[in-house]
Amino acid sequence: MLRYYLNLYPAFLRIAVLAQIQYRASGVIWMIGSIIEPVIFLVVWSRVARARGGEVGGYAENEFAAYYIVLMLVNHVTFTWIMHVFQSRIQFGQLSFQLMRPVHPIHEDLSDNVAYKIVQLTVMLPAVIILILIFQPKFNFEMWSLLLAVPAIILALAVRFTLEWTLALVAFWTTRVNAINQSYFAIIMFFSGRVAPMALLPVTIQSIASALPFYYMIAFPVELLLGKLTPAQALTNIVIQLGWLAFALMLLVSLWKVAVKQYSAVGN
Amino acid sequence: MVAAVLADGLHKTYQVPVRGAGIQAALKSLVHRETEAVQAVKNVNLEIAEGEVVGFLGPNGAGKTTTIKMLTGLLHPTTGIAQVFGYQPAKREHQFLMQITLVMGQRNQLLWDIPVIDSFDRNRVIYKVSKTDYEKTLDELVALLDLDSLLHKPVRNLSLGERMKCEIAVALLHRPRMLFLDEPTIGLDVTMQRKLREFITQYNQQTGATVLLTSHYMADVQALCKRVIVIHHGSILFDGYLDHLVQRFTAHKTISIKLSDPLVDLSGYGELITRSEEQAAFRIPNREAANFTSRLLRDLDIVDLTVEDPPIEEIIESVFNQSA
Incomplete structure (x- = not known):
């Protein structure tokens, strides 16, 4: 079975890259959004830091620049769009075809996701270079944190992808998924460090955030890369990521079973 | 011998929400949702031997698609048994899915923006078709369906008929033993319909595959199927040779x-x-x-x-x- 997937993924990836190249125009438009958001917060927090005499919550002006540029990259690697598309997949019968194939649809979604990110790096990397030139960030990269960041980012993607794929399954029960999606996006925005670095939030919020999975999907690898964590903290967080991944996978498997049963009970 | 397809006392009942017109009914449905049981399929029994080509006839809403969906595993039967090659379709086991195919007119499994051949290649990997088998099957399909000029075009640039031919081809690349064809010729012109019919006959003869076909075009059924099953209001009205149907009902x-x-x-x-x-x-x-x-x-x-x-x-x- 492992060999099957080892053949499957390169083929899926190849096709997904081909398709993504076809969609390059719409891909670029999507990218504009994911670049503008961190830039706005970067500008706002830099101004706040300057007004406060050069620092807020342990972040100097040029460290905010570093934080949001790295966050932009980590968010690019870990984001998914599955929650936007699942409903139409059910509505227009595409899911029926996916169910008829002897392979779980999640594998193709993961390939599409990775392919999109690879193709869009051609937009993302120049954007990063331009932002570095404009905002003069201060990076404190260290060898150990760069090395640990690799598994941390991969796990962040795995947790976020699995969890959002599972949440997308609500489309099996309701046709009003937009309301649910909007609430989710607001929550993740706040608790994942996108609105502000965790250190700037009240302590109560910080402890709530550490009990939720969102910090581990975005902010944790960012803080790790910026040298804000000790090796012990970093390793603990990686273990927590593994825990969330196991939980999300279990949830996905059991909910998928129920969802397919529901789908095939009601018809489509 | 195990029958290719077996249905024994197959029932499917849908719970459909019902609501009167107007605001009062809308408000009432907030508190208490009323549903109505609709019997889409009632006590369907059928058996199809391996290699048979069977026409499945009935007006819109007769229960054809519901039955096909139960046989392909897309729907759980409410009660009764569905079996294909001894598998229970609703379990959607890997080995079962590897051996069947479903073609539904106007729906597509081809990727819209990339050349047809790339979608073909995707199915080759999904269905574990070896390169040599793939080349062989592809050559046959290209010849039979006249696909040569279409393979390297993006799907969105194909006409409906061209797309339908490619849909059929991609659905057959893994040489399924069982074909469920739901309105495969819908939207095609007469020539293309004839070509597809010839192709299905040839595929059946060459591979010994079993075919269950629904169509609104009687020409499809006459050309392809010796045996027909007629379903109406969810129940089977007739199951037998097309000739006998003619004798019995005229x-x-x-x-x-x-x-x-x-x-x-x-x-x-x-x-x-x-x-x-x-x-x-x-x-x-x-x-x-x-x-x-x-x-x-x-x-x-x-x-x-x-x-x-x-x-x-x-x-x-x-x-x-x-x-x-």
């Missing part, structure tokens, strides 16, 4: 004659449907057809005489009307 034959004398009086022979100067056609009950014919031949000077069954569309329509 009470009349059409007898056409050509006369040497255009002025002869034909009244009193039987129900006259058309009459021109030399031509005439009668509608005669089956039982009387033989006597009627000999009487005509004895009494009149006849140049030509044909006895025909009514067109198959008319027969099917009368089947549905009788049971309505």
